[in-house]
Amino acid sequence: MKQNSMEAVDYELQKQSDGSQLALVFMQNPPVNALSKAVRIGLIANIKQALADESVKAIVISSKQSLFSGGADISEFASGDFEPPLPAVLDLIENAAKPIIAVLNGPAFGGGLEVALACHYRVTFAANKVGLPEVNLGILPGAGGTQRLPRLAGVAQALDMIVSGRPVAASKLSGVFDLVVADPAQLFSESLTFCQKVVAEGAVVRRTCDITIDASTAHAELFAQFRLSIAKQARGFFAPERCIQAVEASVALPFVQGLQREGELFLECMQSKEARAQQHFFFAERAASHVKDYDKTTPVRDIQKVGIIGAGTMGGGIAMNFANAGLPVTVLELKQEALDKGLALIRRNYESSAKKGKLTAAQVEQRMALLQGTTDYANLADVDLVIEAVFEKMEVKHEVFKTLDKVCKPGAILASNTSTLDLNEIASATKRPQDVIGMHFFSPANVMKLLEVVKGEHSSPEVIKTVMQLAKKINKVAVLVGVCFGFVGNRMIESYGREANRLMLEGVKPEQLDQVIYDFGLPMGPFTMGDMAGQDIGYFVRQSRQEFIQHDPSYCILADKLVEQGRVGLKAGKGVYLYAQGSRTPIPDPEVLELAKQEAQRLGIKQREISDQEMLERIIFPLINEGALILEEGIAAKSSDIDVIYVYGYGFPVYRGGPMQYADEIGLKTIYDAMCKYRDELGEYGQHWFQPAPLLKKLAAQGKRFADL
Known part of the structure; x- marks a missing residue:
């Protein structure tokens, strides 16, 4: 249902002691106050109304949501309906004849911060966070952010914020806010006092566009050094360099021409394959949590206490995730020596984080206090969830699950961290296969964001739902997959x-192939x-x-x-x-x-010169082909789920969107034709390993994409 612009933006008048009025314009577009078409229309209408009212001496723009604004409505990227464009709203704000004060009652990101930057004054509280994260979508701030932020915060600070996309606390952002309140509860009362002061002092309009940047504070060397400093993390991405060029324009050009240059660079970004990939991934990550295996009515089990079987590197890392989320964990090892070693490693990991300033000494002790070791399965009798992380052998897993079946209370979820084994066979060792599920963490488990949630043949909807929701609590991105x-x-x-x-074997040097894959964008x-x-x-x-x-x-x-x-x-x-x-x-x-x-000679394999292109295709295309088989078999519900797994679990470059998005981008016929070529050229080996998946063949013939499924 489309939202009415007057519903999306609320308008109130507040009478002041001198008889004048203060216009209060509140955005209210839940859940994140996205600057949708309705909000943009509402802002224009309400600001014009306030400007036309002679009794109104100043205008406040704020929010009735917990966020000031999360920025652009990303769904509009697909429709292309940007009318009225956000820059037109900001132009109206900046050139208003009455002072407009942005009161940021919560975070302001992207277009939300750009709205504030276009206002004449800005007020917020010290701990509030603001940022311009557009680079994460493969674009740059396209509503003046690259021109206004350098004028207010300085070029160095603006460069860092725009190119990194990282949010910054208001207390650490000099030059942007005219008033930073210590206590958020006092924000509106202190803001009103500030507004009254602005009016009392002549209602001066201070346009950000009128600020001139001192070029001596932003010399060419500053930009050159900045480019060098981000070279490694910006490798392969399109947007970071355009962000830098846009900030350079804020120094070199007058404001209006700077805006024009920002617009040109924004369009370059929007039309890039990298932006398509990054925006695909943005939606893919969110879509991963939308599954058909349960609905809103499916109950969720209460997980208050967790057991981990195995105190090795993986078991210890898994345990840390739950302790970090404030959940008590019992870690089991059969030998005291192994248990002591595992708990000591967890402590060292936490202390290492403390040395880097990521945790306080008190937080280290709080988390360690949540971890309890045992060598007795009986101490797992009261856990709500137990995860085994033992040796990857079916007979070992069977023994563990038989024991858990005996000691764990009814309704406890029994999870396996197996990375390859048949979950259904593991579940068959218990009398409650409906309570068994796979929770495949990636190493190091306390760092990697991906969690493959493996649903067995009998895994109940409420167990699946519980684990998918629990993943968010322990800061993981969960993807639901089937058994194979x-x-x-x-x-x-x-x-x-x-x-x-x-x-x-065919003659490629390891360092050659590793370089080809590194250049493609993987970390190694x-x-x-x-x-x-x-x-x-x-x-x-x-x-x-x-x-x-x-x-x-x-x-x-x-x-x-x-x-x-x-x-x-x-x-x-x-x-x-x-x-x-x-x-x-x-x-x-x-x-x-x-x-x-020697092995090539023994096997009758002829060594030869192989091009970088062939190396890349023979490494990446079979991987995509296997993804097509996985989709056909229903092991993954959608191609974007595979992309999330590969970006978060295997370092596939996000600027390629994941293997299936990459295939869609270059065309499935390209993949299919190459698979056929190597199938025919590589003899018996090719016949075994380069048969195109039926789904790949079908989609290529139809000119379709994996995303069309």
């Missing part, structure tokens, strides 16, 4: 690792990733899946040989690469190339 080997993330990454190993290539994680992890998985891979004698044979030689990666000082003691920098090793050459 590796679920979504690890099933797809299998093809990635397989193809990397095969390319090395497959060989570096394997060494960092431990080459033995993949080895153990392959040993348990011989029936799946035995038809291909070349399957990860190099990785297996390296592990069997003790070359398990960084932790051993050697894997695919060599590592100097205490260093994480990979050093290419000629011995690995020689081993690859």
Whole structure:
């Protein structure tokens, strides 16, 4: 239902002691006061009404929501209906003949802050946060933010805010606010006093556009140094450089021409593939929580106490998530020594955060106090949720779940952190499969935001709903997936690792391929990733899946040989690469190339020069093809869920939107044709591993995208 503009913006008059009036214009567009069409129309109508009323001496713009404004209505990006445009609203505000005071009663982001910057005075409270986060959507502030913020806050501060997108507390933002109140409860009373003072002192209109930036405070070196400082984190993104150019325009050009330049740069950003990808991901993350497995009437179980089985790196990291959220946790290990070691590691992690200023010493102790160790399963009798994080072997998982079935109270949720095993088989070890669910955390579990929630054949809707909602409480992004080997993330990454190993047999140097993948946008290539994680992890998985891979004698044979030689990666000082003691920098090793050459000869594989393009396609396209199979099988509900898993779980560049969005962007026919090409060129190997998924073939033929499903 479209909102009426007069409902979206409220207008009140407040009589002052001298008989004059103060016009109060309140935005009220729940939940975040987005600057929708109705709000923009309402602001224009109410400001014009106030300007036409001779009794009104000053105008206040504020909010009846907890936020001043969350910024633009992102849904309008799809419709393209920006009339009236926000810059027209801000032009009316800035050029008004009466003083307009923005009273920020809550956070102001994006267009919300731009509204405030266009006002003649600004008032808020010290702890309030404001920011211009548009860069996270692949764009820049397009309503004068890049021109007004440098005039008020200074160029250096504005650059940092606009390019990083990070919010800043009002108390740390000099030059922007005319009054910063210590106590939020006193904001409106002190704001009214401030407004009365403005009127008493002549109702002076102070336009931000009239401020001239002193070019000596924003020399070329400042911008050059700033570009260098952000080079690493801005790698691959389109918007950050345009943000910098827009701020440069605020220094070099008069205000009107600066606005024009901002508009040109904004359009460049909006038309970029990076903006399409980032906006896709913005919606994908939110859509991940919308699932069909439960509804508003489905009850949720109360989770007040959590048990974790296993105090290793993963178990300890999982435990930290719940302690961080204020939930008491009982960590179980069968041996006291292992338990003590695990709890000590958790403490070291917290103390490391405290040294970096992320936690206080008191917070460290508060969180440690929520963690209790035990070696006795009986101490899990009263937990509401228990998560096992034990060795990835089915017989081990069975033993754990049989025991939990005996000791845990009725209604307790029994969760497995398995990354590859059949959840239904795990659940079969209990008499309550409806209470069993997968909670697949990613390592390090206390840092990585992704949580794959795996629904078993019998997992009840209320268990699914409870865990999906609990994920938000522990600051995770949950994606619901079905049961298959590796679920979504690890099933797809299998093809990635397989193809990397095969390319090395065909003559590719590990550092070449890693560079290609790094240049594509991932934080590291497959060989570096394997060494960092431990080459033995993949080895153990392959040993348990011989029936799946035995038809291909070349399957990860190099990785297996390296592990069997003790070359398990960084932790051993050697894997695919060599590592100097205490260093994480990979050093290419000629011995690995020689081993690859020997194995290629033994297997009858001809080594050759391979282009960067072929490397990229053979690594990324099978991964996308596997995603198509996953969609076909219903393991993932929608392609955007796969994108969320890959960006948050595997470092797929957000400026490509995830693998499925990347496929949609370059065209599914491109992927399909390449899969067919390698299927036909690579002989028996190609026939095994490069068969296009039926869904990919169908969509490519129809000229459709995964997003159209």
